[in-house]
Amino acid sequence: MGVCDAIRHNAPVGKPTAMSAPHLPKVAGIDPMVPVSTHTAAPTEGIPSAPGAFIQDRLAGWVSDLTTLHELTERLAGTSTLDSALHELLVAGAALVGAARGLLVLEPADGRGPSRTIGLGLSHAELGHIETVPRSATAYGRFLDGLPDTGAPLASPDILGDPGLDPGCREVAARLGYAASYTQPLATGAAEASGATGATGATGPDATARTTGRLGAAVWLYDEPAEPLERQCHLVGVYARYAAEHLARLLELERARADAAAVAEELLPSRLPRIPGVRLAARRRAGPGTGGDWYDALPLPDNALGLAIGSVGGSGPAALAAMGRLRAGLRAYAVMEGEDPVAVLSDLELLLRMTEPSAAATALYAYCEPDRRTIVLAGAGHTPPLVTGERRTEFVETTLSAPLGMLSCWEAPSVEFTPRPGETVLFYTDGLLRRTGDTRDRAFARLHAAAAGVPKVLRQDPGAVADHVLRTVLPADGTDRSGATEDVAVLAARFD
Known part of the structure; x- marks a missing residue:
């Protein structure tokens, strides 16, 4: 039954009109139209019908x-x-x-x-x-x-x-x-009002409405x-x-x-560092579960730059706490061993096993020298960066590695590459791919096409590049087609 039919007013049955003298029911051998007696009863008024109807x-x-x-x-x-x-x-x-x-x-x-x-x-x-x-x-x-x-x-x-x-x-x-x-x-x-309430809102003398x-x-x-x-x-x-x-x-x-x-935003950098030769921009889209996606950028000695991005499994306060500890630990390890991304992630693996023994996380750390335009990076189960410019758009080939917390001892070789002048390197979390609702291969293809399609007038600004990629890759409502949502973090570095 539809709503329109359901809300139709059912008017009560009115009183029947006056009835004539009662007739006998039709029985075999008896004509009910023939009166039984010559004295007929007077017409009755006001006799209600049976209450069944x-x-x-x-x-x-x-x-x-x-x-x-x-x-x-x-x-x-x-x-x-x-x-x-x-x-x-x-x-x-x-x-x-x-x-x-x-x-x-x-x-x-x-x-x-x-x-x-x-x-x-x-x-x-x-x-x-x-x-x-x-x-x-x-x-x-x-x-x-x-x-x-x-x-x-x-x-x-x-x-x-x-x-x-x-x-x-x-x-x-x-x-x-x-x-x-x-x-x-x-x-x-x-x-409920204890007195009668009519359509105009009038109530009885002892009506209450807390x-x-x-x-x-x-x-x-x-x-x-x-x-x-x-x-x-x-x-x-x-x-x-x-x-x-x-x-x-x-x-x-x-x-x-x-x-x-709000807590997650407080755990992330309030502003990105300014290093000659590189411009930075970051974007984060929080999902309803408020997961542990994070990014970081910190200046290092000799005008070097450390860039990091990662994701902690799960959501809620536990994921936020783990995210905060990992980011703080990585900053300390980057200052001590910044030139060796493998050592930084190895120390981070040890920290995770000591503080979050049941948790798993992905991370990527890159040691950048903007004046030489060189990047040395290592990843732990994380998605590969994407470098895009006027002449090329391609994923950076990284070595296969397990996420942090999955193996008893983590170690994977680092890779080095050189972005060309005017190119932007995009670091992103896995949520960007999952929110598309596509398969893994199709999601990567969609991301590649979005980066390759950045208009020329926007390529000078890393923030504009990140915004264009997010608008193109993510569905208009910000959720994937299955209805679920995840955190997304993007860190863009444009090299002059």
Whole structure:
């Protein structure tokens, strides 16, 4: 049963019209049209029909409502991000109350954010017009500000004809072409009003509406003067209570991800060093799991430069802690043994086995001499760098090696190559390939094509080269085609 059919109003069966004198049922050998007696009973008025049809109609309506709520809550439960849940809530509520347009304002009462305003059938400019109305003049604004007696839904069935509304509300309504609205608060822990609540939001004398967890409010707009039926108000109220709990869970999850991303950013270099003969740029795209992808660049004696990039397996706080320890250890080893990348990674392997015995990580370290344009590098299970310029785009051949933490003793020979003037060397983590959703070979081919297709005007800037590669390689929504997301780190070095 579709949503449109499910939310159709089931009007109760009315009282039957007056019935004539009762007739006998048709029985074999007896003609029921022939009266049994010459004295017929007088016509009876007001005798109700059998209650079966009315009960069946009511039961059908309840089943329809339950089916509708089940479908909508299942779709909402399938959303895994805050933005998708907000959009689903707005669309489902519009179907329940019979509106075509609306807006939803997310503004948690604790002030920790995030705060968002999304629209349904409204452009950004139209949302801006609505936001010009003073908050105190709108039902959702008064609720979000925590004013008393604002926890119940409120209908404005005739905005243009209601002299009690703020003139700004009528002006914006006339400009955008809507004539009525219905506002539904979104809050966790909200109590049902103990008094009867009608479509206009009036409550009984002992009604209460505790909104200890105000999250936001949804407003649906009607093109003509109208208000939802009491049954529709009840359905959208039940749905909104479930939606608020789901939003609260997604809100906490997004806050945790934001906190982890902030910690990860603090563990990375705040700025890249400036070394004559080379220009650096770095980009990082954090996934929802906040993994352990990292990069580093540090100046070394004799105008040398150490470049590193790596990834720690797993996600969450443990991966962030391991990332921080590995990066700090590599910086120390690079200062002591910077000219020998193999020694640096061997020391890093020992550190990983001592501090993270159950973890695995990939890493690549390069010792660069910009004045000579030479790079000596070694990798531990990491993807090979990509050098790109006007005359060539190719992967640097590196020796095969296992990730750190996989073998009892790590060691692999280093390789040396010389970038040409004007070429950019791209170091990247494995997440860049995995986010494409392609096979390994196709992902490498896609990366190669993206680097080779960098416009000539952008090749002077390593940051522009990195941005072009990310835009070209990654899908537009930032996720791979399977729905999973991973961290991505890119370090670009352009040699003059």
